[in-house]
Amino acid sequence: MTAAAGYAPAVETVAEVAAAHAREADETATFPTEALAAMRRTGLLGLLVPAAEGGAGGTLTDLVDVTLALGRVDMSVAMVFAMHCQQVAAITAYGGEKLRADVLPAVARGERYLGSVTTEAGKGGHLLTAESALAQDGEMLRIDRAAPIVTGGPYADAFLITTRAPDAGSAARVDLVYAARDQVEVEVTGGWRPLGMRATHSVPMRLRGAVPQWQVIGEHGAFREIATTVFAPLAHVGWAAAWIGAAAGAYARVLRHARSEAGRRQFAPSSELVLLRLAGIRTRLDAAHALLRHTVSVVDDAADMSATPVQLLLNTLKIRAGEESFAAAHELVELTGLRHGYLTDSPLALERTFRDLRSASLNYADDRLRLANGALSLRDPGVRLA
Amino acid sequence: MNTEFTELLRPFLKFAGTDEITEESRLRDLGLDSMREIELLFAIEDTFGVSVPDDKLVDSTFATAGGLWGVVEDLRTPVGGGSR
Numbered sequence: 001m002t003a004a005a006g007y008a009p010a011v012e013t014v015a016e017v018a019a020a021h022a023r024e025a026d027e028t029a030t031f032p033t034e035a036l037a038a039m040r041r042t043g044l045l046g047l048l049v050p051a052a053e054g055g056a057g058g059t060l061t062d063l064v065d066v067t068l069a070l071g072r073v074d075m076s077v078a079m080v081f082a083m084h085c086q087q088v089a090a091i092t093a094y095g096g097e098k099l100r101a102d103v104l105p106a107v108a109r110g111e112r113y114l115g116s117v118t119t120e121a122g123k124g125g126h127l128l129t130a131e132s133a134l135a136q137d138g139e140m141l142r143i144d145r146a147a148p149i150v151t152g153g154p155y156a157d158a159f160l161i162t163t164r165a166p167d168a169g170s171a172a173r174v175d176l177v178y179a180a181r182d183q184v185e186v187e188v189t190g191g192w193r194p195l196g197m198r199a200t201h202s203v204p205m206r207l208r209g210a211v212p213q214w215q216v217i218g219e220h221g222a223f224r225e226i227a228t229t230v231f232a233p234l235a236h237v238g239w240a241a242a243w244i245g246a247a248a249g250a251y252a253r254v255l256r257h258a259r260s261e262a263g264r265r266q267f268a269p270s271s272e273l274v275l276l277r278l279a280g281i282r283t284r285l286d287a288a289h290a291l292l293r294h295t296v297s298v299v300d301d302a303a304d305m306s307a308t309p310v311q312l313l314l315n316t317l318k319i320r321a322g323e324e325s326f327a328a329a330h331e332l333v334e335l336t337g338l339r340h341g342y343l344t345d346s347p348l349a350l351e352r353t354f355r356d357l358r359s360a361s362l363n364y365a366d367d368r369l370r371l372a373n374g375a376l377s378l379r380d381p382g383v384r385l386a
Numbered sequence: 387m388n389t390e391f392t393e394l395l396r397p398f399l400k401f402a403g404t405d406e407i408t409e410e411s412r413l414r415d416l417g418l419d420s421m422r423e424i425e426l427l428f429a430i431e432d433t434f435g436v437s438v439p440d441d442k443l444v445d446s447t448f449a450t451a452g453g454l455w456g457v458v459e460d461l462r463t464p465v466g467g468g469s470r
Contacts, residue, residue: 128419170401173415224414228445306445375424379443 007056010042011069019073025199026076026352029192031155032199035077036113044081046108048088053100054108060296063234064241071245072252075356076199078245080152082238087114087160090176090230094218099178103158115156117207118231119149127162127231127364128224129171134163140210141166143179146189151202154188157181159207165220174223177216184209196355229305235364236314237299240292240321243360247325248285250353254332257340257348266340277335281328288324291317298386308379309386315369315376322360329354387455394433395451398426409452423448430454436461 018035025032039045047062049055056062063085071078091103091114106112123129135142145161153159158180165175190204218226255278257263267274295317302310333341333350341350392407399407399416407416418426426448431437436458438447447457 128414168415169405170415170417172401172417172419173412221412221415304444308443372420375421378424379427380440382440384440 007042007044007047007058007062007066010044011066013042014038014044014077015069015073018070018077022074022077022199023349023352025074027198029194029198029201031152031201032074032077032080033155035074036080036152036155039081040110040113043108043110045084045110045113046088046104048085048092049104049108050092053092053104055104056108060234060237060299064237064292064296067238067241068245068248071242072249074199075242075246075353076197078242079197079200079239082234082242083116083151084114086231086234086238087116089234090160090217090226091178093230094176094222094226095178096214098214099217103178112157113152113155115150115153115159117145117147117150117153117159117161117205119147120162121146121148123171127227128174130162130164130174130223131171132163133168134166134175134177136166137210140212141177141216142210143177143184144206144208146204146206148204149202150205151200153203153205154186154201159184160217161207162223167220172224173221175216175220176218176223176226177211179207179209179211179215183211195358196352197359198355228311232311233299233305233314236318237292237296239360239363240288240295240317243321243325243357244285244288244292246353246356247288247328250329250332250348250350251281251285253348254336254340254350257336274335277331281331281335284324284328284331288321291320302386307386308376309384312373312376312380313386315373318364319361319366319369322357322363322366326354326357326360329357387451390433391455391458392451394429395426395454398422398429407451409450409455411451413448413451413454418448430458434458434462 014035017038018032021032021034043056046055047058047066051057063082067078067082070081088107091100103112118127120131122131132145143161143163145163158178161177161179162174163177164171165173184207187206188203189206192201192203258267258269295313298310298313329350333354336348336350340346340348344351387409395407396402398418399413401417427438438457438461442457448454
């Protein structure tokens, strides 16, 4: 039995709370505060915190299991959870002893939800560059960072922020810095009116303040390595799980409806057209899910996360899981028709899932990943499939 | 590192300016990204008449100017020693 095996009741509780508030959070584009409170209360926020630091010692597989389950009821909640876990994993892998001791037990106690500040205006989505600098000010490092999109930013208890390193000769020398909420002045500089994933409440923010040297994660300039070994794999695996979970949840709602008395009258389960469509959607989900689980096993066993076949696979997972999940949601809308598939007050909530999943190709743009994969493919003429 | 090599590198390092490129120069800090990396590889292979094997096409090969030069040097030196 793994250290994380006891989290099942916590997941059930959080999923119930998330489901109860999903529609309202979507309509108002507000953060799922009730679901976050349930994650704090049940200890789920500490899923990836090592057991020695008071957490569940969860693995990447545990992260996938939980994110899939949350995605079934609310994709935004699943994304918020996965992105928090990504921050926890970065501190676990690269944080100094003092930072780990300060942050990880508090996360495990449910006291700290960690926000991520990596987007920046003017860098065109380049994760590995930073425009605003971290300035040395005596013993302290001064932060002044504007970010156009910070998921759940106003509700975060602390942030992991990318900035240009103090000694940087270029925008490509990037630090990852931890800042507690009381160390930075937080200004919300705009609103959040997206088409889908509305409950992620990803508003633009400006963060200003100062942190001591020991809050730099890894050494100065270490973000590139952290991105390769933690940020990118957990982002792509976590997002894929949220998206596949959302599509699977929608599919389950349609199947339950189709098997109900009212549904049987509408759907005619003996119709070959219905059966073929149902099979097609299931194929998409199985294929995306298999790719997700395979990628997790490759990440678990990888001696070098920067190896070309591993990077290619991670990018492919992100692209493909998003495509298949969105296509599945689209086909479910087609299958169920206007009333059940398109009206916003249908209990099947396909309209919301469809809007949510439309964001998948834009969350770190697929085109950027395809360009990277083109270059990576040329680096692997032997086509070593991971 | 010879001058031919450092001058070949320079256009790929948009943040290098006119600074000297040393063995310790960190190529990614100086602006080498994954898209340009493959163009740099082709330029090196054409200029030095080498073919970099797949197992050398890893991030660490492109970490520093000196490290990349080391890989090129090894490929230029026939097994058994002696340079061409």
